[in-house]
Amino acid sequence: MNCSMKGEAKEEEGVGFSRLASFVYEYEPLSQEDLEAIEASLQSSLPTTTTTITTTSTTTTTTTTNNNNKRPITSHSPTRRSRRRLPTSLIALQLPRSPSFSPSPGHSKMRLPVMKFCGKIMYSRTFNDVEKAVTKFLKIIEEKKSEMMQIAIGFDIEWKPTFRKGVPPGKVAVMQICCDTSQCLVLHLIHSGIPQNLQLLLEDSTVLKVGAGIGGDATKVSRDYDISLKGVEDLSFHANQKLGGGPHKWGLASLTEKLLSKQLKKPSKIRMGNWETPILSKEQLEYAATDAFASWFLYQVLRNSVRIRKSYHHHTIKDLPDVQEATDKSSEVDAVPQQ
Numbered sequence: 001m002n003c004s005m006k007g008e009a010k011e012e013e014g015v016g017f018s019r020l021a022s023f024v025y026e027y028e029p030l031s032q033e034d035l036e037a038i039e040a041s042l043q044s045s046l047p048t049t050t051t052t053i054t055t056t057s058t059t060t061t062t063t064t065t066n067n068n069n070k071r072p073i074t075s076h077s078p079t080r081r082s083r084r085r086l087p088t089s090l091i092a093l094q095l096p097r098s099p100s101f102s103p104s105p106g107h108s109k110m111r112l113p114v115m116k117f118c119g120k121i122m123y124s125r126t127f128n129d130v131e132k133a134v135t136k137f138l139k140i141i142e143e144k145k146s147e148m149m150q151i152a153i154g155f156d157i158e159w160k161p162t163f164r165k166g167v168p169p170g171k172v173a174v175m176q177i178c179c180d181t182s183q184c185l186v187l188h189l190i191h192s193g194i195p196q197n198l199q200l201l202l203e204d205s206t207v208l209k210v211g212a213g214i215g216g217d218a219t220k221v222s223r224d225y226d227i228s229l230k231g232v233e234d235l236s237f238h239a240n241q242k243l244g245g246g247p248h249k250w251g252l253a254s255l256t257e258k259l260l261s262k263q264l265k266k267p268s269k270i271r272m273g274n275w276e277t278p279i280l281s282k283e284q285l286e287y288a289a290t291d292a293f294a295s296w297f298l299y300q301v302l303r304n305s306v307r308i309r310k311s312y313h314h315h316t317i318k319d320l321p322d323v324q325e326a327t328d329k330s331s332e333v334d335a336v337p338q339q
Contacts, residue, residue, distance in 0.1 A: 127193055141207060151207050154177065156211050157172045170275075172220055174189065177209075204231065235302070270283055
């Protein structure tokens with residue numbers, strides 16, 4: 001290519017850029033209608049039916065085309081964010097199940113470790129044996145009084161139920177008390193009666209007796225043995241103060257599950273069994289001791305904890321024996337009388 005031709009090419013290129021620059025700078029921006037017309041022209045060339053939803057800050061434009069080469073239909077509506085919804089069945093499959101704070105009792109309890117007393121069970125069934133056992137127990141309490149201002153003992157009772165209409169239940173047959181993780185007294189009162197030192201302990205208001213529904217137990221002891229149980233504190237009432245929310249009637253098992261994440265077994269064949277039998281079985285002794293121990297332990301949790309939030313199992317416990325360590329040993333039964 002000669003020099004004259006190169007010069008002409010450069011001149012034409014300059015003119016082209018000049019025209020393009022003029023077009024870019026002088027041409028006004030495309031309006032919304034122009035954009036829609038362009039979009040419609042593009043859509044009309046497609047062989048299949050499609051629907052396009054375009055959302056802008058001011059309008060929502062819907063353009064529909066079909067195979068009959070009809071003019072596109074364009075509608076305008078006020079701005080509104082629309083979202084396609086999946087069928088409910090697909091949503092259920094897509095979203096993972098969130099953890100529940102109220103698990104099904106039938107399944108949650110199967111996964112919880114069992115709450116049990118693993119110290120020494122002091123079983124007494126005669127008047128003299130009960131008196132001796134209570135004397136030793138009172139010495140332990142006196143020693144604890146020098147270390148702490150308020151002494152609390154876990155308290156519970158058992159009696160033989162009746163299954164015939166019009167027949168009242170039996171007298172209090174068994175009384176169990178516990179003040180630590182080392183030992184628990186199981187007293188077979190139906191055979192021994194109540195010695196004076198035990199009566200003094202029950203009527204001593206400086207020693208707290210704690211348990212779930214203990215008010216009813218106090219009434220039954222008073223009715224059956226004419227003894228006024230003093231210094232009683234219901235764990236249910238105490239728990240409602242710490243847990244907050246509306247009043248709830250807590251049982252020993254439900255409170256154990258809530259605060260300790262432990263399962264307190266209550267088999268009907270033991271709970272509703274014959275507590276007036278001449279000698280309690282090992283299962284009955286462990287059941288009775290564990291109830292008293294659980295009452296004492298739960299009181300320690302509630303007393304030593306800050307106000308417990310309603311969130312799942314969040315609480316602060318200070319200077320309290322580890323519940324796992326306290327319940328993972330084997331219990332020992334002492335002073336079981338022989339037939």
